[in-house]
Amino acid sequence: MYEFYIYDSIQSDSDGIARRLTTIFAPYADLDETSLIYALRSHFEAVMPPDLVVLLGTEANSGRFQSILRSEYVSTHLPALTRYLGPPALVALCLQSNGKYRTIDSGDGTAPYPVDIESLVRQGLLNIFFQRHGVLEGGGTHHYVKPSGTHSDRFIRTANVLVRGAEVYFIGFCLLKYCVPQVKRIYTDTAAIDSVAHALLSLRKQLDPGFEACPISSFSSYGGLERFVFERAGDALVLISASTSGHLQRRLVQKGINPSQMVTLFYLGPSNSDQILCDITRRTQESRLLFDPITNYKDDDSCEFCRRGLTAIHIAGDQFLPESVQIRAELIVAEDAPKWLNSFCEQFVGHGLIRCHYLASSGTDRLRELFIDLNPILSQKRQSAIGSKRTSQFSIS
Numbered sequence: 001m002y003e004f005y006i007y008d009s010i011q012s013d014s015d016g017i018a019r020r021l022t023t024i025f026a027p028y029a030d031l032d033e034t035s036l037i038y039a040l041r042s043h044f045e046a047v048m049p050p051d052l053v054v055l056l057g058t059e060a061n062s063g064r065f066q067s068i069l070r071s072e073y074v075s076t077h078l079p080a081l082t083r084y085l086g087p088p089a090l091v092a093l094c095l096q097s098n099g100k101y102r103t104i105d106s107g108d109g110t111a112p113y114p115v116d117i118e119s120l121v122r123q124g125l126l127n128i129f130f131q132r133h134g135v136l137e138g139g140g141t142h143h144y145v146k147p148s149g150t151h152s153d154r155f156i157r158t159a160n161v162l163v164r165g166a167e168v169y170f171i172g173f174c175l176l177k178y179c180v181p182q183v184k185r186i187y188t189d190t191a192a193i194d195s196v197a198h199a200l201l202s203l204r205k206q207l208d209p210g211f212e213a214c215p216i217s218s219f220s221s222y223g224g225l226e227r228f229v230f231e232r233a234g235d236a237l238v239l240i241s242a243s244t245s246g247h248l249q250r251r252l253v254q255k256g257i258n259p260s261q262m263v264t265l266f267y268l269g270p271s272n273s274d275q276i277l278c279d280i281t282r283r284t285q286e287s288r289l290l291f292d293p294i295t296n297y298k299d300d301d302s303c304e305f306c307r308r309g310l311t312a313i314h315i316a317g318d319q320f321l322p323e324s325v326q327i328r329a330e331l332i333v334a335e336d337a338p339k340w341l342n343s344f345c346e347q348f349v350g351h352g353l354i355r356c357h358y359l360a361s362s363g364t365d366r367l368r369e370l371f372i373d374l375n376p377i378l379s380q381k382r383q384s385a386i387g388s389k390r391t392s393q394f395s396i397s
Contacts, residue, residue, distance in 0.1 A: 003027070003164070003165055003166045004024050004025060004026060004027075004035075004036070004039045004166055005024075005025040005027070005124070005128075005164070005166035005167050005169070005170045006022065006023065006024050006025075006039060006040070006043045007022075007023055007123070007124050007127045007128075008020060008021065008022050008023075008047055008050065008127075009021050009023065009119070009120060009123035009124075009127075011115070011116055011119060011120070013114070014114075019050075019051040019052060020048065020049075020050040020051050020052075021050055021051070021052045021053075021054055021115070021120070022040075022043065022044075022047075022050040022052070022053050022054070022088075023053075023054045023056055023120060023124060024036065024039070024040070024053065024054065024055055024056065025056045025057065025124065025166065025169070025170050025173065026055065026056070026057040026061055026064075026065075027057070027165075027166050027169035027170070027173070027199070027203070029058075029060040029061055029064065029206060030064075031057075031061060031064040031065075031068070032064075033067075033068055033071055033073050033074055034073075036068065036074070037073070037074065037077045037081065040053075040078075040081050041081050044081050044082060044083075049081075049082035049083055049088065050082070050088050051088050051089070052088050052089050052090075052091060052113055052115075053078075053088050053089070053090050053091070054091050054092075054093060054115060054120065055068065055069075055090070055091070055092040055093070055104075056092075056093050056120070056121075056173075057092075057093075057094055057095070057173075058094060058095050058096075058173070058176075058203055058206045058207050059094045059095065059096045059097065059102070059206075059207060060206035060207065061092075061094055062092075062094045062102070062104055065092035065094065065104045066092070066104050066105070068090075068092070069090055069092055069104060069105075069106040070106065074090070075087070078090070089113050090106065091103065091104075091113050091115060092104035092106075093115065093117065095173070095176060095207070096207070097207040097208050099176070099177045101117050121173075121174050122278065124170055124174075125170075125171065125174060125277065125278040126278065126280065126289070126290075128161055128167045128170065128171070129161055129266060129278065129280060130289065132160055132161040132162075132163055132167075133160055134156055134157060134158060134160050134161045134242075134266060134280075135154050135155070135156055135157075135268075135291065136154065136155045136156075136157055136160075136322070137153065137154050138153040138154065138305070138310065140310075141310065141311065142310050142311040142312070142313050143303075143305035143306075143310050143311070143312060143313070144312070144313050144314075144315055144322070145312050145313065145314045145315065146296075146315050147221045147222045147223060147315055147316070147320065148222050148245075148247055148248065149222075149298070149299070150245070150247075150296040150297060150298055150299075151296065151297040151298075151299070151300070151303040151305060151306065151312065152244065152294045152295060152296050152297070153294075153295075153305060153310075154268075154291075154294050155315055155320075156241075156242035156243075156244065156266055156268060157242075157315075157320055158190075158192065158193055158241035158242050158265055158266060159190070159192035159193070159241075159319060159320065161266075162192065162193065162195055162196065168195050168196055168199050169199040169202075169203065171196050171199070171265065171277070172196050172197075172198075172199030172200035172202070172203050173199075173203055174277055174278075175196070175200045175239070175263060175277060176200065176203055176204060176207070178237060178263050178275070179200055179201070179204050179237060181208070181211065182235055183214060183235060183236070183237045184214050184232050184235035184236070185214055185215055185217070185230075185231065185232050185235060185236040185237070186200070186201070186214060186215070186216045186217075186236070186237050186238075186239065187216075187217055187218070187219055187230060187236055187237070187238045187239070188216065188217070188218045188219075188238075188239045188240075188241070189218065189219065189220075189221045189238075189239070189240045189241055189248065190218055190220070190221060190241050190318055190319060190320055191218040191220075191318050191319065192241065192318075192319050192320065193239060193241045193265065194216050194218065196239065196265070197216045197239060198216065201213050201214070201216075218318060220318040221248065221318070221320070222248065222251070223316075223317075223318075224318070225248075225251060225252075225255065230255060230256065230257065233255075233256050233257055233261075234258075236257070236261055237261055237263070238252060238257055238261055238262045238263070239263055239265065240262060240263065240264040240265065241264075241265055241266070241320070242264065242265060242266045242267070242268070243264045243266075243267050243268075243269065244267075244268050244269040244293070244294040244296060245269055245270075245296055246269065246274055249262055249264070249274050259274060259275070260275070262274065262275060263275045263276075263277055264276045264277065265277045265278065266278050266280055267279050267280065267281065268280050268281050268291050268293060268294055269281060269293050269294060270293060271283075281293055300312075351376060352373060352376070353372060353373050353374075353376060353377070354370070354371070354372055354373075355368075355370075355371045355373070356369065356370055356371070357369060358371040
């Protein structure tokens with residue numbers, strides 16, 4: 001089955017009317033109508049039908065896109081798929097080798113529907129990142145020590161995002177504007193994003209059959225940066241999986257890499273002038289789905305999470321993997337008890353309300369690790385409700 005990346009977004013037109021768009025990114029040139037209709041049928045079973053369907057690809061897709069726009073098979077099936085008597089408009093956009101998009105003419109004489117391309121591709125990147133859970137969060141129990149040595153409660157792991165082939169190709173598609181003909185090497189900060197580099201080269205080959213594929217190498221982030229030799233650095237493109245401070249970029253500049261040669265795939269941090277493919281930082285109050293900037297602490301002594309006793313998990317290796325869980329013995333003492341425990345015990349201990357490893361009922365061999373018998377409490381509450389003079393000894397509301 002042909003693989004697509006399909007996602008939904010909302011754009012407002014010149015009149016301020018919000019319209020729902022469904023975008024189908026086609027990473028390969030051998031697109032067929034049957035696979036497209038099947039993919040749309042599956043998608044529209046779970047989401048609201050759109051006002052506009054956008055076909056997105058490179059100039060290599062232009063011929064197939066034009067056939068689809070004029071296809072009687074597609075126009076016949078769209079009303080049933082979208083449950084609209086009048087099917088949504090169908091638009092095709094192709095990225096050319098000069099970095100500009102071309103709208104494919106449907107041939108029916110209608111004016112092409114205006115689409116904000118920049119917003120469209122950004123929404124596609126954000127959708128991939130959120131669906132694939134690209135941020136590891138401490139959750140209040142632990143925090144991370146990143147390869148740079150800094151501490152934080154969150155860590156961006158781009159490898160988590162690279163699950164589906166069409167989505168990897170979409171990220172490569174968004175990088176095409178940086179892959180100029182002069183690029184002779186691609187360097188990555190982790191081999192986990194090499195698949196993005198390969199997709200980028202494949203798409204570049206679609207746009208320019210004469211483009212020569214170039215070597216792809218990982219310098220293994222901070223751990224390998226000092227001993228790594230950047231060959232032909234002046235003709236290189238450096239892909240950085242993610243950043244929260246821009247520190248790695250500054251280290252690369254010291255190694256002779258020009259900032260214009262570096263692209264960060266996902267960025268979460270203060271405003272930055274470096275080349276960023278997708279900024280996932282909340283810049284305004286309206287950006288509710290984005291993330292607040294990550295606070296980084298430079299060492300153990302300054303780390304708020306270390307002072308609070310949260311376990312530190314080191315991110316290690318070329319693949320940015322969290323280290324194995326470290327188990328340590330802890331002696332629980334009376335001072336560790338929560339403040340409410342004394343009053344709770346005074347009321348409930350010794351009344352048979354709470355039992356451990358208890359056979360809950362006769363006729364069964366199922367043991368309960370924790371069993372709470374509410375009958376005494378409910379019985380006293382019922383007596384109180386009918387005017388009993390007896391006062392309940394359990395203060396449960």
